[in-house]
Amino acid sequence: xxxxxxxxxxxxxxxxxxxxxxxxxxxxxxxxxxxxxxxxxxxxxxxxxxxxxxxxxxxxxxxxxxxxxxxxxxxxxxxxxxxxxxxxxxxxxxxxxxxxxxxxxxxxxxxxxxxxxxxxxxxxxxxxxxxxxxxxxxxxxxxxxxxxxxxxxxxxxxxxxxxxxxxxxxxxxxxxxxxxxxxxxxxxxxxxxxxxxxxxxxxxxxxxxxxxxxxxxxxxxxxxxxxxxxxxxxxxxxxxxxxxxxxxxxxxxxxxxxxxxxxxx
Numbered sequence: 001x002x003x004x005x006x007x008x009x010x011x012x013x014x015x016x017x018x019x020x021x022x023x024x025x026x027x028x029x030x031x032x033x034x035x036x037x038x039x040x041x042x043x044x045x046x047x048x049x050x051x052x053x054x055x056x057x058x059x060x061x062x063x064x065x066x067x068x069x070x071x072x073x074x075x076x077x078x079x080x081x082x083x084x085x086x087x088x089x090x091x092x093x094x095x096x097x098x099x100x101x102x103x104x105x106x107x108x109x110x111x112x113x114x115x116x117x118x119x120x121x122x123x124x125x126x127x128x129x130x131x132x133x134x135x136x137x138x139x140x141x142x143x144x145x146x147x148x149x150x151x152x153x154x155x156x157x158x159x160x161x162x163x164x165x166x167x168x169x170x171x172x173x174x175x176x177x178x179x180x181x182x183x184x185x186x187x188x189x190x191x192x193x194x195x196x197x198x199x200x201x202x203x204x205x206x207x208x209x210x211x212x213x214x215x216x217x218x219x220x221x222x223x224x225x226x227x228x229x230x231x232x233x234x235x236x237x238x239x240x241x242x243x244x245x246x247x248x249x250x251x252x253x254x255x256x257x258x259x260x261x262x263x264x265x
Contacts, residue, residue: 015098027132027220028109033059035104037068051077076110127227135159135173149199165195165203188212205230
Protein backbone atom coordinates (compact mmCIF):
# COMPACT_ATOMS: atom_id res chain seq x y z
CA UNK A 1 0.00 0.00 0.00
CA UNK A 2 1.40 3.42 -0.92
CA UNK A 3 0.44 6.99 -0.15
CA UNK A 4 0.93 10.46 -1.70
CA UNK A 5 3.62 11.09 0.87
CA UNK A 6 5.44 7.94 -0.17
CA UNK A 7 5.23 8.78 -3.88
CA UNK A 8 6.54 12.29 -3.26
CA UNK A 9 9.50 11.02 -1.25
CA UNK A 10 11.60 11.02 -4.44
CA UNK A 11 11.42 14.85 -4.30
CA UNK A 12 12.94 15.01 -0.82
CA UNK A 13 16.47 16.24 -0.31
CA UNK A 14 19.19 13.78 0.68
CA UNK A 15 18.91 14.71 4.37
CA UNK A 16 15.14 14.13 4.39
CA UNK A 17 15.62 10.79 2.62
CA UNK A 18 18.15 9.76 5.27
CA UNK A 19 15.72 10.72 8.06
CA UNK A 20 12.98 8.77 6.28
CA UNK A 21 15.14 5.64 6.18
CA UNK A 22 15.75 5.98 9.95
CA UNK A 23 11.99 6.27 10.51
CA UNK A 24 11.42 3.14 8.41
CA UNK A 25 13.63 1.19 10.80
CA UNK A 26 11.75 2.32 13.89
CA UNK A 27 9.14 0.13 15.56
CA UNK A 28 7.09 3.11 16.76
CA UNK A 29 4.82 5.09 14.43
CA UNK A 30 7.23 7.55 12.84
CA UNK A 31 6.42 10.55 10.62
CA UNK A 32 8.57 13.16 8.88
CA UNK A 33 6.96 16.60 8.75
CA UNK A 34 7.71 19.83 6.91
CA UNK A 35 7.81 23.14 8.76
CA UNK A 36 4.14 23.78 7.88
CA UNK A 37 3.02 20.38 9.17
CA UNK A 38 2.79 18.66 5.80
CA UNK A 39 3.45 14.92 6.00
CA UNK A 40 6.51 14.11 3.93
CA UNK A 41 6.99 10.50 4.95
CA UNK A 42 5.61 7.90 7.35
CA UNK A 43 6.81 4.42 8.19
CA UNK A 44 4.78 1.22 7.90
CA UNK A 45 3.67 1.34 11.55
CA UNK A 46 2.17 4.80 10.99
CA UNK A 47 0.67 3.73 7.67
CA UNK A 48 -1.33 0.95 9.31
CA UNK A 49 -2.52 3.00 12.28
CA UNK A 50 -2.91 6.72 11.52
CA UNK A 51 -5.50 8.66 9.56
CA UNK A 52 -3.26 9.81 6.70
CA UNK A 53 -5.44 9.30 3.64
CA UNK A 54 -5.91 12.72 2.03
CA UNK A 55 -4.09 13.77 -1.14
CA UNK A 56 -2.19 16.42 0.87
CA UNK A 57 -1.79 14.84 4.32
CA UNK A 58 -1.20 17.21 7.25
CA UNK A 59 -0.24 16.54 10.85
CA UNK A 60 -3.60 17.90 12.04
CA UNK A 61 -5.31 15.04 10.19
CA UNK A 62 -4.26 12.66 12.97
CA UNK A 63 -3.05 14.72 15.98
CA UNK A 64 -5.82 16.42 17.97
CA UNK A 65 -3.92 19.27 19.58
CA UNK A 66 -3.63 23.08 19.43
CA UNK A 67 0.10 23.34 18.78
CA UNK A 68 1.45 20.28 16.98
CA UNK A 69 5.10 21.45 16.94
CA UNK A 70 5.38 21.28 20.74
CA UNK A 71 2.84 18.54 21.53
CA UNK A 72 3.83 15.92 24.09
CA UNK A 73 0.61 13.95 24.34
CA UNK A 74 -2.80 14.10 22.70
CA UNK A 75 -5.58 12.01 21.23
CA UNK A 76 -4.71 10.42 17.90
CA UNK A 77 -7.07 9.88 14.97
CA UNK A 78 -6.75 6.30 13.77
CA UNK A 79 -7.07 4.94 10.25
CA UNK A 80 -10.80 4.27 10.71
CA UNK A 81 -11.36 7.96 11.45
CA UNK A 82 -11.96 7.43 15.17
CA UNK A 83 -9.87 9.10 17.86
CA UNK A 84 -8.16 7.06 20.56
CA UNK A 85 -10.02 6.97 23.87
CA UNK A 86 -6.99 8.14 25.80
CA UNK A 87 -4.11 10.44 24.95
CA UNK A 88 -1.00 8.95 23.43
CA UNK A 89 2.55 10.05 24.11
CA UNK A 90 4.09 11.93 21.17
CA UNK A 91 7.82 12.54 20.78
CA UNK A 92 7.93 15.62 18.53
CA UNK A 93 11.47 16.60 17.56
CA UNK A 94 12.44 19.86 15.86
CA UNK A 95 15.44 18.83 13.82
CA UNK A 96 18.38 21.09 12.92
CA UNK A 97 17.88 22.93 9.64
CA UNK A 98 18.93 20.91 6.64
CA UNK A 99 22.54 21.77 5.66
CA UNK A 100 21.89 21.16 1.98
CA UNK A 101 18.61 23.02 1.41
CA UNK A 102 17.95 24.98 4.61
CA UNK A 103 14.52 23.37 5.18
CA UNK A 104 13.18 22.86 8.69
CA UNK A 105 11.96 19.34 9.41
CA UNK A 106 10.21 17.67 12.35
CA UNK A 107 10.19 14.00 13.23
CA UNK A 108 7.34 12.60 15.30
CA UNK A 109 7.08 9.28 17.07
CA UNK A 110 3.68 8.23 18.40
CA UNK A 111 3.85 5.61 21.12
CA UNK A 112 1.76 2.52 20.59
CA UNK A 113 0.92 2.13 24.26
CA UNK A 114 -1.47 4.22 26.30
CA UNK A 115 0.02 7.03 28.34
CA UNK A 116 -1.33 5.36 31.45
CA UNK A 117 1.04 2.44 30.93
CA UNK A 118 3.98 4.85 30.71
CA UNK A 119 2.89 6.52 33.93
CA UNK A 120 2.75 3.18 35.72
CA UNK A 121 6.27 2.31 34.57
CA UNK A 122 7.58 5.74 35.54
CA UNK A 123 6.33 5.15 39.08
CA UNK A 124 8.07 1.78 39.31
CA UNK A 125 10.92 1.62 41.81
CA UNK A 126 13.22 -0.33 39.50
CA UNK A 127 14.45 0.39 35.95
CA UNK A 128 12.41 -1.05 33.07
CA UNK A 129 13.52 -0.82 29.41
CA UNK A 130 12.28 -2.17 26.12
CA UNK A 131 14.46 -2.80 23.08
CA UNK A 132 13.85 -4.05 19.54
CA UNK A 133 15.53 -6.97 17.79
CA UNK A 134 18.47 -4.73 16.88
CA UNK A 135 19.14 -3.87 20.52
CA UNK A 136 17.85 -0.30 20.11
CA UNK A 137 16.28 1.18 23.25
CA UNK A 138 12.64 2.10 22.60
CA UNK A 139 11.40 3.03 26.07
CA UNK A 140 12.82 3.64 29.53
CA UNK A 141 11.24 4.72 32.79
CA UNK A 142 12.28 7.35 35.32
CA UNK A 143 14.05 4.81 37.51
CA UNK A 144 16.33 3.97 34.57
CA UNK A 145 17.49 7.56 34.11
CA UNK A 146 17.97 7.96 37.88
CA UNK A 147 20.08 4.83 38.26
CA UNK A 148 22.20 5.08 35.12
CA UNK A 149 22.64 8.87 34.99
CA UNK A 150 21.43 9.34 31.40
CA UNK A 151 18.45 11.46 30.41
CA UNK A 152 15.76 9.87 28.24
CA UNK A 153 17.02 11.49 25.02
CA UNK A 154 20.46 9.92 25.59
CA UNK A 155 18.89 6.46 25.85
CA UNK A 156 16.05 6.29 23.33
CA UNK A 157 17.29 5.31 19.88
CA UNK A 158 20.67 4.08 21.14
CA UNK A 159 21.94 0.53 21.54
CA UNK A 160 21.42 -1.20 24.87
CA UNK A 161 25.09 -2.19 24.84
CA UNK A 162 25.86 1.23 26.35
CA UNK A 163 24.42 -0.05 29.64
CA UNK A 164 26.14 -3.44 29.59
CA UNK A 165 29.07 -4.04 31.93
CA UNK A 166 31.51 -6.88 32.40
CA UNK A 167 32.73 -6.68 28.82
CA UNK A 168 29.38 -7.86 27.40
CA UNK A 169 28.56 -4.62 25.55
CA UNK A 170 30.40 -5.41 22.29
CA UNK A 171 28.83 -8.89 22.19
CA UNK A 172 25.22 -7.99 23.01
CA UNK A 173 24.05 -7.71 19.38
CA UNK A 174 25.47 -11.17 18.75
CA UNK A 175 23.56 -12.55 21.75
CA UNK A 176 20.27 -11.25 20.29
CA UNK A 177 21.12 -12.52 16.81
CA UNK A 178 21.93 -16.01 18.11
CA UNK A 179 18.63 -16.19 19.99
CA UNK A 180 16.61 -15.02 16.99
CA UNK A 181 18.34 -17.58 14.78
CA UNK A 182 18.23 -20.58 17.14
CA UNK A 183 15.30 -19.85 19.47
CA UNK A 184 17.39 -21.19 22.36
CA UNK A 185 16.50 -19.23 25.50
CA UNK A 186 19.64 -18.77 27.56
CA UNK A 187 18.48 -15.74 29.58
CA UNK A 188 14.92 -15.09 28.35
CA UNK A 189 12.36 -15.70 31.08
CA UNK A 190 14.85 -16.05 33.93
CA UNK A 191 16.70 -13.73 36.30
CA UNK A 192 20.45 -13.61 36.50
CA UNK A 193 23.12 -11.49 38.13
CA UNK A 194 25.13 -9.30 35.74
CA UNK A 195 27.19 -6.13 35.74
CA UNK A 196 25.68 -2.92 34.35
CA UNK A 197 27.46 0.31 33.47
CA UNK A 198 26.44 3.87 34.38
CA UNK A 199 27.05 6.99 32.33
CA UNK A 200 30.18 7.81 34.34
CA UNK A 201 31.61 4.36 33.52
CA UNK A 202 31.02 2.89 36.97
CA UNK A 203 29.98 -0.76 36.84
CA UNK A 204 27.65 -2.21 39.45
CA UNK A 205 25.98 -5.56 40.16
CA UNK A 206 22.33 -5.96 39.27
CA UNK A 207 19.67 -8.60 38.84
CA UNK A 208 18.41 -8.70 35.26
CA UNK A 209 15.19 -10.31 34.09
CA UNK A 210 14.27 -10.37 30.38
CA UNK A 211 10.94 -11.17 28.76
CA UNK A 212 10.09 -11.31 25.06
CA UNK A 213 7.03 -9.41 23.78
CA UNK A 214 5.48 -9.99 20.36
CA UNK A 215 3.30 -7.57 18.39
CA UNK A 216 1.30 -9.96 16.21
CA UNK A 217 -0.33 -7.15 14.18
CA UNK A 218 2.97 -5.65 13.07
CA UNK A 219 4.94 -8.88 13.16
CA UNK A 220 7.46 -7.29 15.52
CA UNK A 221 9.35 -8.75 18.47
CA UNK A 222 10.61 -6.79 21.44
CA UNK A 223 12.46 -7.49 24.66
CA UNK A 224 11.63 -5.98 28.03
CA UNK A 225 14.34 -5.81 30.70
CA UNK A 226 13.73 -5.49 34.43
CA UNK A 227 16.72 -4.34 36.47
CA UNK A 228 17.28 -4.41 40.23
CA UNK A 229 20.34 -2.67 41.68
CA UNK A 230 22.25 -5.07 43.97
CA UNK A 231 24.93 -2.61 45.06
CA UNK A 232 23.62 -2.15 48.61
CA UNK A 233 22.91 -5.85 49.10
CA UNK A 234 26.37 -6.83 47.89
CA UNK A 235 27.97 -4.23 50.14
CA UNK A 236 25.96 -5.57 53.09
CA UNK A 237 26.98 -9.14 52.27
CA UNK A 238 30.64 -8.11 52.09
CA UNK A 239 30.41 -6.41 55.49
CA UNK A 240 28.88 -9.52 57.07
CA UNK A 241 31.59 -11.76 55.60
CA UNK A 242 34.26 -9.33 56.82
CA UNK A 243 32.86 -9.35 60.34
CA UNK A 244 32.59 -13.15 60.32
CA UNK A 245 36.18 -13.45 59.14
CA UNK A 246 37.32 -11.01 61.83
CA UNK A 247 35.46 -12.90 64.54
CA UNK A 248 36.86 -16.23 63.33
CA UNK A 249 40.35 -14.72 63.29
CA UNK A 250 39.97 -13.55 66.89
CA UNK A 251 38.79 -17.02 67.94
CA UNK A 252 41.70 -18.72 66.18
CA UNK A 253 44.22 -16.29 67.71
CA UNK A 254 42.97 -16.74 71.27
CA UNK A 255 45.24 -18.53 73.79
CA UNK A 256 42.23 -19.68 75.80
CA UNK A 257 39.58 -22.20 74.79
CA UNK A 258 36.56 -20.58 73.13
CA UNK A 259 33.27 -22.11 72.10
CA UNK A 260 30.42 -20.84 69.93
CA UNK A 261 26.95 -22.05 70.89
CA UNK A 262 23.48 -21.49 69.47
CA UNK A 263 20.35 -20.28 71.26
CA UNK A 264 19.53 -23.75 72.54
CA UNK A 265 22.87 -23.93 74.31
